Amino acid sequence: MTAYIARRLIGFGVTLLVAAMVIFYLLDLLPGDPAQFILGINATPDSVARLRLQMGLDAPAYQRFVEWLGGMLRGDFGMSYTQRAPVASLIWDRLGVTLPLALAAMVISILVGLPLGILAARRRGKALDTSIMVLAQTGVAIPNFWFGMLLTLIFAVGLRWLPPGGFTPWGEDSGAALRGLILPSLALALPQASILARVMRTSLVEVAGQDFIRTARAKGLTMDEALWRHGVRNAMLPVLTILGLQFAYLIAGTIVVENVFYLPGLGRLIYTAILERDLILVRGATIILIIAVTSTMLLTDIAYAVVDPRLREGSRT
Structure with a gap:
């Protein structure tokens, strides 16, 4: 190890x-x-x-x-x-918006995508499975900036439940700051939750055909019980890789969403610096994004090795 x-x-x-x-x-x-x-x-x-x-x-x-x-x-x-x-100070100030936005989108995608994927696998071949996969395919196809504008029209312009854009600093009103991140985090999370649902469903269906699941069924467990007790953990191996890639994408992919919602995050800072030809600011902000992405991938590799002992054994050969 x-x-x-x-x-x-x-x-x-x-x-x-x-x-x-x-x-x-x-x-x-x-x-x-x-x-x-x-x-x-x-x-x-x-x-x-x-x-x-x-x-x-x-x-x-x-x-x-x-x-x-x-x-x-x-x-x-x-x-x-x-x-x-x-x-450095400009980047640090903007990370206070970008990191909470990416983390919130990641949490939403996990809470939505994984249960939907497990549910679709447990109802494989039935109407519920087909419906979830159609919704997941639609979520992958919809651009997040378009979905963000749609959310703004519904929840900000129509219902007036949430602000349409802008950001209140955390020190002034943390509740208002949190409300300002709800719509953009939902816009970011939609395609990621859809991808997670598809990957989780495919992985769990593959695991369902393994010998240890048949052994669990022979011991008296139902298919749902066997999948929940023994299948989900084994199906999580490819999902871990996807989670690492997704968080890296969310960090680097905030540029469009931050500009749609006028959020003063790192993505908008890079966009403004490019327009103003402020190369030293572009370099600094971009390298911070790369550090965040590569760090995420490093932690994903380590987590994968913890879950899968074969990687640890391979490192000793």
């Missing part, structure tokens, strides 16, 4: 390093001068040159990458030139 975790940690570090290089150099290759873009077309050459010097754009790319990487390791992500604030 220790060797398995060590290999995953090494892979985690290599992935982050490669991702940092790709982000830095791809953004560096974008056409146009960021300093000229920030100052505008009427800026004088001297003012552009001074800003380029302040931004460090006059140094070679490899030198700027090493300085940027070293700064991040110290917790210094640089200074945003459009918002005149440290990038």
